[in-house]
Amino acid sequence: MESDEQRWRCGIENAISGLERNVHDMTQLIRDMSSVQAAAPTHVSPPVQFPSRTSPIHEPKLPPPENFTGEAKQCRPFLTQCEIHFQLQPSSFPTERAKIAYVISLLSGRAKLWGTAEWQRDSLFCYNYKDFAAELRRVFDPIAPERDAARGLFSLRQGRRSVTDYIIEFHTLAADSHWNDPALTDVFFQGLREEIKDELATRERPVDLRSMEDLATRIDLRLSERRRERQGRILSNSANWQFKSFPPPQGSGSSTTMSSSEEAMQIGRTKLSKEERERRRRGATWLRKHNPHINWVRREITGWAGQCSSTCLQEAVGGQPPSESTTGVFSDISKVPPEYHDLKEVFNKAWGEER
Structure with missing residues (x-):
């Protein structure tokens, strides 16, 4: 058994449906009357001639505005969309009641319940669109x-x-x-x-x-x-940046010399000669094998790879440099790349025995 509220809502929905049918019927009637008036013969009066109507005013077809559910921030945009329809389609809304009926047909939720109740009560503001819009804003968008x-x-x-x-x-x-x-x-x-x-x-x-x-x-x-x-x-600037290496120290005994205008390494700008590639390959191999521990701040070699103690140096190299009285006895370093001849002190046998 339906409750009173359900019957009341059903009645409201039926009333809205009736309003929509009435609006559609009135609109169709107005259009029919306009077409009949245009087609009816006019009384010919020789002194007076009425200009013939060439074509009806073209009104654009617009999609209906989105339904208004009662959300405060959508109240004014909704009314604005409805007023645009009134302006661009005046023949569809010839009276104030037609405008209000169109607005009520687009309400939903609690806004629909409010609009239907006011229409059924035949409120005074339901006969003037401006008054109706003001009341709609007062109810659903009260904040100034x-x-x-x-x-x-x-x-x-x-x-x-x-x-x-x-x-x-x-x-x-x-x-x-x-x-x-x-x-x-x-x-x-x-x-x-x-x-x-x-x-x-x-x-x-x-x-x-x-x-x-x-x-x-x-x-x-x-x-x-x-x-x-x-x-x-x-x-x-980053794309043109070049990597440069420092020239070898003076007196290093290096057999490879470089002019002041040459750079040891330029990435993407020059091709290395065969001799330069071989020199770098031999140097890199020697470094990987002996792995010298270098203190770049003090410019000292502080240690070597673990196998160098028993094979190359007989014991680990470290401590203070040899005294001036120590006689320099060096191993054959002809197989050592010339770039490292300035470090020949590490091959001093007398220094190793003294330590």
Whole structure:
């Protein structure tokens, strides 16, 4: 058995369906009357001639607005969409009641219940669209939009976005604020990014909002161009960067010499000679085998690979350098690459025995 509330809702839905049929019938009747009047013969009067009607006014076909469920922030956009339909399709809404009936047919949820109840009560504001829209805003959007807009404008900041995006949000809030142009100009300036404010400080400040927006947009675009130019220059310099090695120390006994204009290593710019590749290969092999431990700050070799103690040096190399009285007895270092002849002290047998 249906409850009273269910029967009441069913009655409301039936009433709305009836309203929709009535609106459709009235619209069709008006169109039929217009076509009959245009087709009916006119009384010919020789002194007076009426201009013939060439074609009916073309009205665009628009999709209906989305249903309004009673959400506060959608109230004013919904009414605006309905008013656009009234403006572009005047023949479909010839009376105030037709406009109100169309709006009620687009309500849903609690808004639908409210609109149907007011229509059935035959409320006075259901005979004038402006009064009906004002009552709809009063019920479902009671908060004054001016306050929200004012708070939004005071807290709005550009941040990292572009000035164009900042202007779009600014104008959305400014439309409900009812502020004058000087006030909007000042609060727009306060919300700009600091680097744009610095640029504006060096120029004559615009006196109106539009001029301020245009100048800030030009400055923002120029700053973006400069950032891209700097990034491109950094990438270009990185691509041309070259790795260089220091020349061998003087008196090293190296058989390979380099002129002051030559560089030991250039990546991607020169091809190594066969002799240079062989020299580097032999040097790398020797380093991997003996693995010298080098203190680059003190310019000393502090140790060698573990197998060097029993094979190359007889015992680990370390400690203080030999005294001046120690007689230098060196092993045959002819097989050692010439780049390491300046380190021949490590092959001093007398030094090793002394230690």
